[in-house]
Amino acid sequence: MKYKTIFEPFKIKSVEPIRVTTEHQRERYLKRAHYNPFLLHSDDVLIDLLTDSGTSAMSAAQWSAMMSGDESYAGAKSWLRLEAEIHDLTGYPHILPTHQGRAAERILYGYLGGKGKIFISNTHFDTTRANIEFTDATAIDIPMPESSMVTFDQPFKGDMDTAKLESHIKTHGSQNIAAVILTVTNNSGGGQPVSMHNARMVSAICKKNKILFIIDCCRIAENSYFIRNREVGFKSKTYRKIAQEMFALADGCIMSAKKDALANIGGFLALRNHKLAQACTNLLIITEGFVTYGGLAGRDMDAIAIGLREVFDPDYLHYRIRSTAYLGEHLFSKGIPLIMPPGGHAIYIDAAKLYPQIPLHEYPGQALVCELYIKGGIRCVEIGSVMFGKYDKRGKLIPAPKELVRLAIPRRVYTQSHIDYVIEVFDEIIRTKQEVRGLRITHELEALRHFTAHFEKL
Numbered sequence: 001m002k003y004k005t006i007f008e009p010f011k012i013k014s015v016e017p018i019r020v021t022t023e024h025q026r027e028r029y030l031k032r033a034h035y036n037p038f039l040l041h042s043d044d045v046l047i048d049l050l051t052d053s054g055t056s057a058m059s060a061a062q063w064s065a066m067m068s069g070d071e072s073y074a075g076a077k078s079w080l081r082l083e084a085e086i087h088d089l090t091g092y093p094h095i096l097p098t099h100q101g102r103a104a105e106r107i108l109y110g111y112l113g114g115k116g117k118i119f120i121s122n123t124h125f126d127t128t129r130a131n132i133e134f135t136d137a138t139a140i141d142i143p144m145p146e147s148s149m150v151t152f153d154q155p156f157k158g159d160m161d162t163a164k165l166e167s168h169i170k171t172h173g174s175q176n177i178a179a180v181i182l183t184v185t186n187n188s189g190g191g192q193p194v195s196m197h198n199a200r201m202v203s204a205i206c207k208k209n210k211i212l213f214i215i216d217c218c219r220i221a222e223n224s225y226f227i228r229n230r231e232v233g234f235k236s237k238t239y240r241k242i243a244q245e246m247f248a249l250a251d252g253c254i255m256s257a258k259k260d261a262l263a264n265i266g267g268f269l270a271l272r273n274h275k276l277a278q279a280c281t282n283l284l285i286i287t288e289g290f291v292t293y294g295g296l297a298g299r300d301m302d303a304i305a306i307g308l309r310e311v312f313d314p315d316y317l318h319y320r321i322r323s324t325a326y327l328g329e330h331l332f333s334k335g336i337p338l339i340m341p342p343g344g345h346a347i348y349i350d351a352a353k354l355y356p357q358i359p360l361h362e363y364p365g366q367a368l369v370c371e372l373y374i375k376g377g378i379r380c381v382e383i384g385s386v387m388f389g390k391y392d393k394r395g396k397l398i399p400a401p402k403e404l405v406r407l408a409i410p411r412r413v414y415t416q417s418h419i420d421y422v423i424e425v426f427d428e429i430i431r432t433k434q435e436v437r438g439l440r441i442t443h444e445l446e447a448l449r450h451f452t453a454h455f456e457k458l
């Protein structure tokens with residue numbers, strides 16, 4: 001393009017009003033929600049950056065495909081269309097639909113797991129780890145060493161540490177390793193991309209040691225964008241071809257259609273091995289439904305089939321990745337400490353650095369999450385000691401490795417002026433940062449406490 005302005009490559013056909021609130025109202029709403037934005041009503045939120053999962057705006061083509069959804073119990077046309085699409089994209093012969101990503105995880109890792117089994121990943125996403133540990137198996141994260149450096153500018157910080165992979169295989173024995181999982185992009189590691197070079201190395205190591213290699217492909221299109229634009233040798237390939245090349249390296253994949261399939265619900269498991277697919281199909285029927293719908297309505301399968309194609313559109317991907325980077329670059333230039341370079345779907349702010357006056361056991365990340373809501377009506381999530389903190393025997397907090405706050409960008413939902421507004425709110429965050437105090441937890445449940453915890457301001 002001759003001009004440097006990147007505009008949203010779509011027109012808006014249907015709109016959802018945002019109810020404008022005042023700071024005073026938002027203080028009341030947040031108090032009522034016990035200072036936990038998960039407990040807010042979405043109607044009380046101005047810009048919702050809680051997650052990019054299931055929050056995409058669907059296209060006219062997806063909505064019209066939904067009208068031709070075939071709701072037959074078995075062999076629906078919608079399923080045949082989805083199956084053909086996934087088969088064409090991944091190359092895997094066996095495809096199992098599920099109601100979302102974690103259902104596919106529970107089926108595959110539930111089958112492969114069990115006491116003494118080991119799973120190795122660049123970083124297990126939280127539902128992945130939970131499904132593995134639920135079987136009494138062990139989940140080991142081996143991100144590349146630079147991934148933990150918050151401002152270290154490296155193009156593929158989502159890569160797996162392959163030297164560590166080989167040493168874990170030696171230590172534990174390849175027969176005890178149930179699977180190696182490459183998460184692209186690396187969600188919990190900051191939405192950072194994985195290089196094709198790294199995927200090839202992991203693939204070769206798995207082949208040599210006869211270990212199952214699975215790709216968690218929730219954001220494979222966003223990852224392909226980074227490969228084409230940052231890795232040598234991919235300039236002349238389409239994003240779809242790049243994704244296909246990565247699928248070809250593995251034995252199967254797991255996907256949440258709530259991410260890069262641009263749908264509001266859905267997921268799938270795709271496998272090369274016939275015997276493994278048969279075993280998983282058994283489990284699928286018990287909990288998800290028959291093999292040709294797996295917990296999904298026919299219309300949802302049609303929306304996913306169209307979304308999986310649309311997401312590789314070069315104009316869409318350019319807009320998508322650049323708009324995340326736009327937010328990151330502006331916040332960085334204001335001096336907000338964040339993970340750089342920005343990943344594909346979200347910006348991660350280092351709240352412990354922003355609020356050095358707040359000790360870790362008073363949750364600086366949660367304090368920032370609350371400030372962003374009160375000052376600007378922006379909803380986001382803490383990824384720090386509220387989410388991952390544990391207690392020692394005497395009830396003292398063992399903090400998480402980092403106190404991050406994630407601003408996740410829903411796909412095709414917000415325009416540049418929404419993001420400009422978010423950037424402006426950060427001026428107020430910076431201006432008032434010395435006054436901010438931490439929080440205390442007053443109520444919590446054991447499992448995934450960040451969803452339900454209650455807090456009190458100190």
Ligand SMILES: *Cc1c(COP(=O)(O)O)cnc(C)c1O
Pocket residue numbers: 053100101102103125127128183187216218255256257258259266267
């Ligand atoms: C969202 C996600 C999952 C789980 O998918 P759900 O649809 O939320 O169940 C698994 N892995 C990664 C990397 C994800 O981002």
